[in-house]
Structure formats: structure tokens, C-alpha cells
Amino acid sequence: EVQLVESGGGLINPGGSLTLSCTASGFTLSSHSMNWVRQAPGKGLEWVSSITSTSTYIFYAESVRGRFTISRDNAKNSLYLQMNSLGAEDTAIYYCARGSTTSTGGWFDPWGQGTLVTVSS
Amino acid sequence: EIVMTQSPATLSVSPGERATLSCRASQSVNTNLAWYQQKPGQAPRLLIYGASNRATGIPARFSSSGSGTEFTLTISSLQSEDSAVYYCQQYNDWPPLTFGGGTKVEIK
Numbered sequence: 001e002v003q004l005v006e007s008g009g010g011l012i013n014p015g016g017s018l019t020l021s022c023t024a025s026g027f028t029l030s031s032h033s034m035n036w037v038r039q040a041p042g043k044g045l046e047w048v049s050s051i052t053s054t055s056t057y058i059f060y061a062e063s064v065r066g067r068f069t070i071s072r073d074n075a076k077n078s079l080y081l082q083m084n085s086l087g088a089e090d091t092a093i094y095y096c097a098r099g100s101t102t103s104t105g106g107w108f109d110p111w112g113q114g115t116l117v118t119v120s121s
Numbered sequence: 122e123i124v125m126t127q128s129p130a131t132l133s134v135s136p137g138e139r140a141t142l143s144c145r146a147s148q149s150v151n152t153n154l155a156w157y158q159q160k161p162g163q164a165p166r167l168l169i170y171g172a173s174n175r176a177t178g179i180p181a182r183f184s185s186s187g188s189g190t191e192f193t194l195t196i197s198s199l200q201s202e203d204s205a206v207y208y209c210q211q212y213n214d215w216p217p218l219t220f221g222g223g224t225k226v227e228i229k
Contacts, residue, residue: 044222107155113164
């Protein structure tokens, strides 16, 4: 079964840092681009970042560029999102999602169950 | 940035009836469009890719059409388990990859 499991979310003070992880199973991670998508409470979906299968190309949403860093370790079947300078606007459920190709773009399938990040003092 | 607009925001449909959801792009996305279903407390699930291709395991009552800037997701005979929020997403011109605001489908 293809599965993605996120971890690392929690309550963090404004200005703080947090690193999310996503562990993949049931497929070869190195054959797919990977993505982070977030959803603020009661809101819609917002694409955050994408990384190609070999980490050659990386893209960020304008709202997180310069603060967030996406990375992956194919040997560990893992995707990461390092988040710095967090603000209340970053409060959301963060989903990792497999891309449809080795390059970025495309559709997302499947998605992990998400991990909640709450930025509050 | 391509803006995706979904309508209506909420759709109330009786069981067994047809539900028609719309997604409009601010510029052409060709057929590079996906639809997702999100039930309360769950992650989104891919329904459609390439504007009209059902994902694996998706029931035949879900269909989609369109190209360019206008797209439609149709649920031919609404079931109770179809109550969810539906999102469209374009992947023609990125970054950023963009989603519509969603349509909530309620069972009347």
C-alpha cells in the first residue's frame, strides 16, 4: 500500500522554527517529485513547495520563500520541510503529497494524513 | 499566477440527483487540471487528472470535462458518502501550483 506519514507538527512560538518529516512507504520515493501543501483552519488548500526526484529543482510559494526549506533523503524514503521565522499565518495542517512525475508540477496522489502546525504564544 | 475560481461555494443536492461543480481558470490551463475530494477530518483524495481521467478506484459516477478555462465535475447520482469539499487544481503554468477555493457538496 502506498502511504505517506507526516510528523513533526506541534505548537510553536511566533518567530520559532520547526521541521516536518514525511515518511513514504509502498513505492520508490526516488521515482517521484514530492510536495508540501497546507490548509489553514477552515480554509482551502495552498501549495507550499515542490522538489524534483533528485532534488535538482526546488520551488516555493511566495508566502514561504526564504523562510522554508524543502529537502529529501531518498535512501531514507523521507521528505522534509524546515520552517523558520514562523508566524500566525503559517498555522495550518501540512500535507505531504506525491507528485505525478519525477519533475515538479502535475497532480498530487496520494496525500499523507497531515500534521498540524500551530503558531501561537 | 493562474487564479482558479470554483462555483458555487456550496451545493445542496438530494441523494440520487446530479451534482454539477464548476471550475474556471483565469487563463488557459489546457487540460492540465485535477480534481480532489476532501471529507471532514481527512486528507484530500485525487479524483480526476488530465481534466477527464478518473484516478484509480474512483467510481464511474464521477466524471469531468472541459479544457482551456472552463471545467465541470459531475457526480451523476449523488450518494451520501459524496458529501465533501471538492477542489480543482491547475498544473499547466507553475510555480505556483494553484487550487480553487472549493465547493462544498451537501446532501439535501
